[in-house]
Amino acid sequence: MGEAAKKLPRIVINEKFCKGCSICVDFCPTNVLEMKGSTVAVKDLGACTRCQLCDLRCPDFAIQVFD
Amino acid sequence: MSGTAVVEKKERVSVPFDYNKYLRPNKLPHIWCPGCGHGIVLKAMLRAIDKTGFSKDEICMISGIGCSSRTPGYVDFNTMHTLHGRALSFATGVKFANPRLKVIVVTGDGDALAIGGNHFIHTCRRNIDMTVVVMTNATYGMTGGQYSPTSPLETVATTSRYGNIEPPFDTCEMAKAAGASFVARGTAYHTLELEKTLHDAIMHKGTSVVDVIDACPTYFGRANKFKSTTHLMDVVEKDGTVNVKQADKLPPEKLEGKFLRGLLHKVDRPEYCEQYENLVMEKAKAK
Numbered sequence A: 001m002g003e004a005a006k007k008l009p010r011i012v013i014n015e016k017f018c019k020g021c022s023i024c025v026d027f028c029p030t031n032v033l034e035m036k037g038s039t040v041a042v043k044d045l046g047a048c049t050r051c052q053l054c055d056l057r058c059p060d061f062a063i064q065v066f067d
Numbered sequence B: 001m002s003g004t005a006v007v008e009k010k011e012r013v014s015v016p017f018d019y020n021k022y023l024r025p026n027k028l029p030h031i032w033c034p035g036c037g038h039g040i041v042l043k044a045m046l047r048a049i050d051k052t053g054f055s056k057d058e059i060c061m062i063s064g065i066g067c068s069s070r071t072p073g074y075v076d077f078n079t080m081h082t083l084h085g086r087a088l089s090f091a092t093g094v095k096f097a098n099p100r101l102k103v104i105v106v107t108g109d110g111d112a113l114a115i116g117g118n119h120f121i122h123t124c125r126r127n128i129d130m131t132v133v134v135m136t137n138a139t140y141g142m143t144g145g146q147y148s149p150t151s152p153l154e155t156v157a158t159t160s161r162y163g164n165i166e167p168p169f170d171t172c173e174m175a176k177a178a179g180a181s182f183v184a185r186g187t188a189y190h191t192l193e194l195e196k197t198l199h200d201a202i203m204h205k206g207t208s209v210v211d212v213i214d215a216c217p218t219y220f221g222r223a224n225k226f227k228s229t230t231h232l233m234d235v236v237e238k239d240g241t242v243n244v245k246q247a248d249k250l251p252p253e254k255l256e257g258k259f260l261r262g263l264l265h266k267v268d269r270p271e272y273c274e275q276y277e278n279l280v281m282e283k284a285k286a287k
């Protein structure tokens, strides 16, 4: 199963820093993230392309994506 | 996905930047509102500085007063948080006293162009070596959303409830006319392009002005009925600007009302500190 063997990225969210602006959710090209109350949460890790857009546009140093 | 996803460069995969290297951890999280563009600009600035290779001790970051001017408080360089509109005067003093420092001024559109407008044009005129990053959110964020010298016509602010009737400044045109030898524009939205622009601005010798269009969702966004920060960024930063390299290929109607991004002006012109030093040496030799 090639799909299952695919190495998943690691999305690190700093919940203390996240202000829930939803910029990362809105700009993620593959709908990986969602808002859960006032912080962001990972909804579909498998869809993450590691493009880094969420990190690049997060104003709050609150999200990073590691390979 | 309500925003428009644009991956600017493919090579930046899977290597997150270590911002902590340049931050003061005990000062974070920062005070900016959810979605405030100033945080995105700060991150681009840190990546740009990292690329220049200057050590933290070689950088001096100076600001005036405003939300944007809170920036130096969060970073581990030599920093000064000064008076409203006067960041450039302090910066001139610092640079003149120690020309080896790389001076970066972080200022707001109100700070730089309203109360500090005179300092702005005379800094450009002297062409003293420093980088001036103007965070243009078209409002006075810190004091509650009054209109600023860059607020577009007809926009609503706490001081223009029926729409602004004052024509805005074009910061870049003004900087160029006043004599700045490097003038560029970026947006928080085009964050990788901004990183490169800021890098080039810092490396340039002379006064570099970078006008950075960013969002104040709390005041400008709400007063002008933007649905979200993303909506504001899409309309003002993405759709409201065109990269100067693409501008030639576009018909004039596609450029109407849009701001050009990228490097807009660059000339070689004598730098102030260097000229002063030359003059002193010349006079000393003549004695």
Ligand SMILES: Cc1ncc(C[n+]2csc(CCOP(=O)(O)OP(=O)(O)O)c2C)c(N)n1
Residues within 6 Å of the ligand: B065, B066, B067, B068, B069, B084, B107, B108, B109, B110, B111, B112, B115, B135, B137, B139, B140, B141, B142, B143, B148, B216
């Ligand atoms: C001499 C003086 N006048 C007025 C003020 C009030 N004041 C503080 S910040 C500010 C405007 C800030 O706007 P801007 O520079 O655009 O920064 P922003 O908050 O939008 O990032 C004003 C008028 C002040 N602090 N000092």
Ligand code: SF4
Residues within 6 Å of the ligand: A011, A027, A028, A029, A030, A031, A032, A033, A047, A048, A049, A050, A051, A052, A053, A054, A055, A065
């Ligand atoms: S790295 Fe790209 S694909 Fe993955 S969550 Fe962030 S924005 Fe979405």
Ligand code: SF4
Residues within 6 Å of the ligand: A017, A018, A019, A020, A021, A022, A023, A024, A025, A039, A040, A054, A057, A058, A059, A060, A061, A062, A063, B035
């Ligand atoms: S962009 Fe940053 S602050 Fe905004 S919701 Fe995402 S992680 Fe939180």
Ligand code: SF4
Residues within 6 Å of the ligand: B031, B032, B033, B035, B036, B037, B038, B067, B068, B137, B141, B142, B215, B216, B217, B218, B219
């Ligand atoms: S008031 Fe506007 S400029 Fe100030 S922190 Fe909030 S969003 Fe940013």
Ligand SMILES: [Mg+2]
Residues within 6 Å of the ligand: B066, B108, B109, B110, B135, B136, B137, B138, B139, B140, B141, B148
């Ligand atoms: Mg402002």
